[in-house]
Amino acid sequence: MSESGTEWSGAGDTEGIGSKTRFEDIYDRPDPRAYFRRLAPLEYEIPQQAQAAFRRAAAERDGGTVLDLCCSYGINAALLNHDVTLAELYARYTDPVVSGLTSAELAVRDKEFYASRRRPDAAPVIGLDVADNAVRYARAVGLLDDAFAENLELGVQPSPRLRAAMADVGLITLTGGGSYLTRRTFDALLGWAGRPLRVSAFVLRTVSYRPIADCLATHGLRTAHDPSRTYPQRLFTDPAEQRFAVKAVRRLGADPTGREEAGRFHTVLYESVPAD
Structure with a gap:
């Protein structure tokens, strides 16, 4: 394992070389x-890749709740x-049987x-996400004990309820927001931490995690x-996205051979624990 300040394969600047596809x-x-x-054809798999690491981190946390970012x-x-499994969820939500259900009917089944x-x-x-409908659904079906639709990247402080x-x-977990979150969100959150906590984050190799680690x-x-150990995220949407990823990875000092050059985004797991 490389520690903050040494061998940062993700340290650098990727501006000006394109961007990844967004799915707003x-x-x-x-x-x-x-x-x-939408994501099934792209074989989006990072939540499944992260399952074992998150279960291990949750077992090792010093009590408290888990906060899933994005x-x-x-x-x-x-x-x-x-x-x-994630495969079961893909099968569940792409099944023609559920295509005619209302959201309320699906929520009851879920x-x-x-x-x-x-x-x-x-x-x-x-859970914390800017998508109000998504977090509301996750809470309604019992996946989240509480949910917050807030955008701390705007430089605002967490709401009183989120502070509490x-x-x-x-434990803070992350799989899908490493390309969009900055230290603003983490600084705003950790300023209200009331117990020792860990952070377990899977971050694309196209972006630097160094500012957040700092x-x-x-x-x-x-x-x-x-x-040296990476976890596949998904297939590229098109050749332009792949070219962006390959250039970004190279610019950040890593080798895309067998990973991004083979057709998929790859992530690295960053784990943060109390220094003492």
């Missing part, structure tokens, strides 16, 4: 069906706390489904990562 049209629907239909429809919480798959070691999970929730957070260090957390 599927992130804030009343339910997750469009999300899974939680969307609560997929990380579903995989963390339930006996279910609440029963997740309750029946709940693990005995389930951890309390809260942060007092009991023992921010976490100011809050007493030491960050480590293994740049």
Whole structure:
């Protein structure tokens, strides 16, 4: 594992070389069906890749709740706390049988489904995302114990309710927001932490995690990562996105051979723990 300040394969600047495809049209629907239909052909898999690491981190946390950043429809919480796989969720939400249901009808089915798959070691999970409809759905079906639709990247402070929730957070998880979040969000959140906590983040190799790791260090957390081990995220949407990823990875000092050059985004796991 490389620690903050040494061997940062993700340290650098990627401005001016294009960008990854954005999926704003599927992130804030009343339910997750469009999300899974759109991402299924791209074989989006990072939540499943992260499942074991998040379960391990949750078991090692010093009590408290889990905060999933950019939680969307609560997929990380579903995989963390339930006996279910991402493949099963793809099958569930792309099944023609559910295509004619209203969002309310689907939510009733989902609440029963997740309750029946709940693990005995389930951890309390809260979620933060700018997508109000998505977090509302995740909470309605029981995946999140609480949910917050707030954008801390605007430089605002967390709401009083989110501040209170942060007092009991023992683990922060992240799989889908490393390309969009900055130290602003982490600094705003950790300023209200009330217990020792960990951060477990899967971040695309196209962006630098160094600014966030430096921010976490100011809050007493030491960050480590293994740049030699990567986790696939999804297929590229088109050749232009692949060219962007390959250039970005190279600019940040890493080698895209066998990874981005082979057709998929890849991530690195960064784990931050109290320095003492």
